[in-house]
Amino acid sequence: MKPQLPLLEVNDLKVSYGGIHALKGIDLHIAPGELVALIGSNGAGKTTTLKALAGLLHCTAGKMHYDGSPLHHVPSHQRVSAGLALVPEGRGIFARLSVAENLQMGAYTRSDDGQISADLERMYALFPRLAERRAQLAGTLSGGEQQMVAIARALMSHPQLLMLDEPSMGLAPMMVAKIFETIREVSAQGVSILLVEQNAKLALEAAQRGYVLESGAITLSGEASELLGSDAVQRAYLGA
Ligand SMILES: Nc1ncnc2c1ncn2[C@@H]1O[C@H](COP(=O)(O)OP(=O)(O)OP(=O)(O)O)[C@@H](O)[C@H]1O
Ligand SMILES: [Mg+2]
Incomplete structure (x- = not known):
C-alpha cells in the first residue's frame, strides 16, 4: 500500500507579532479525512496557527504544504477556493x-x-x-x-479541510453537544478537520489525533486517546 500523503503539512512555522514570538516553529500534519485536535491554554497560539494556515497573517519562517503544493504565497481567498475553510474564533x-x-x-x-x-x-x-x-x-x-x-x-x-476555532466557546452544554455532533457528522462525510479547543476533553474525544500547544510550541502529540489518558494532559487541561 502506498503511504497516504498528508493533506496539510506544516514545518517549523514561526509567527511574530512585533517582538512577540507567538509561534516558535511548529510542525503538524493532517491526513485526508482525519479529525485532529489542537489544544492549549489561553495565549498558547492556537488562533495564530489557524490564521497563519488561512493566510490571514504573515509567517516569519517555515513551510506549509496543502495537497502537495506550497501554501506560503497563496492569498487567503485562493486558499478558500483550494478547499481550506476557517470558522473563526468569535464566529465572524x-x-x-x-x-x-x-x-x-x-x-x-x-x-x-x-x-x-x-x-x-x-x-x-x-x-x-x-x-x-x-x-x-x-x-x-x-x-x-x-x-x-x-x-x-x-x-x-x-472545504476539504475545515478549521474550527473554539466552536464550544460560550455555549451551554446542550448546544455544545449539538455542535460536536455536527462536527462528527461532517468528519464522517470525509472532510478533514482541524479542531482548536480549550475544552481538551471534548476535542480529544472527538478527534483521532491531537497536538498540545504551549507558549507557541508543540509540546505533545499523538493518538487522541493516548493524549486523553496521559498524565501531562490530565494535569494541565483536565483538572486531574
Ligand atoms: N494581533 C496581535 N498583536 C500582538 N500580539 C498578539 C496578536 N494576536 C495574538 N497575539 C499574542 O500572541 C499569543 C497567541 O495568541 P493566540 O490568539 O494565538 O492564542 P490562543 O491560543 O488562540 O488563545 P485563546 O485560547 O485565548 O484564544 C498571545 O500571547 C497573544 O497575546
Ligand atoms: Mg484563540
Missing part, C-alpha cells in the same frame, strides 16, 4: 445579513449557482434550526445558532 458572522445571506456569502468563491441552492438545502438539513430561521438577521440568533451559521457558511465553500 454578518450580523445585519439574514441566515440565508450569510450562507450564500460562504459560496463566494464558487460559480456553480445551481449547486449553491442545493447546498443551501443540505445545510438546512444538517442544521434544522437554521432552516426555520433562514430569513432572520444573524445578529439576533442565539450564540449556538450563530455558531451553526458560521460552520454552515464555511461548509458552503466545499
Whole structure:
C-alpha cells in the first residue's frame, strides 16, 4: 500500500507579532479525512496557527504544504477556493445579513449557482434550526445558532479541510453537544478537520489525533486517546 500523503503539512512555522514570538516553529500534519485536535491554554497560539494556515497573517519562517503544493504565497481567498475553510474564533458572522445571506456569502468563491441552492438545502438539513430561521438577521440568533451559521457558511465553500476555532466557546452544554455532533457528522462525510479547543476533553474525544500547544510550541502529540489518558494532559487541561 502506498503511504497516504498528508493533506496539510506544516514545518517549523514561526509567527511574530512585533517582538512577540507567538509561534516558535511548529510542525503538524493532517491526513485526508482525519479529525485532529489542537489544544492549549489561553495565549498558547492556537488562533495564530489557524490564521497563519488561512493566510490571514504573515509567517516569519517555515513551510506549509496543502495537497502537495506550497501554501506560503497563496492569498487567503485562493486558499478558500483550494478547499481550506476557517470558522473563526468569535464566529465572524454578518450580523445585519439574514441566515440565508450569510450562507450564500460562504459560496463566494464558487460559480456553480445551481449547486449553491442545493447546498443551501443540505445545510438546512444538517442544521434544522437554521432552516426555520433562514430569513432572520444573524445578529439576533442565539450564540449556538450563530455558531451553526458560521460552520454552515464555511461548509458552503466545499472545504476539504475545515478549521474550527473554539466552536464550544460560550455555549451551554446542550448546544455544545449539538455542535460536536455536527462536527462528527461532517468528519464522517470525509472532510478533514482541524479542531482548536480549550475544552481538551471534548476535542480529544472527538478527534483521532491531537497536538498540545504551549507558549507557541508543540509540546505533545499523538493518538487522541493516548493524549486523553496521559498524565501531562490530565494535569494541565483536565483538572486531574
Ligand atoms: N494581533 C496581535 N498583536 C500582538 N500580539 C498578539 C496578536 N494576536 C495574538 N497575539 C499574542 O500572541 C499569543 C497567541 O495568541 P493566540 O490568539 O494565538 O492564542 P490562543 O491560543 O488562540 O488563545 P485563546 O485560547 O485565548 O484564544 C498571545 O500571547 C497573544 O497575546
Ligand atoms: Mg484563540
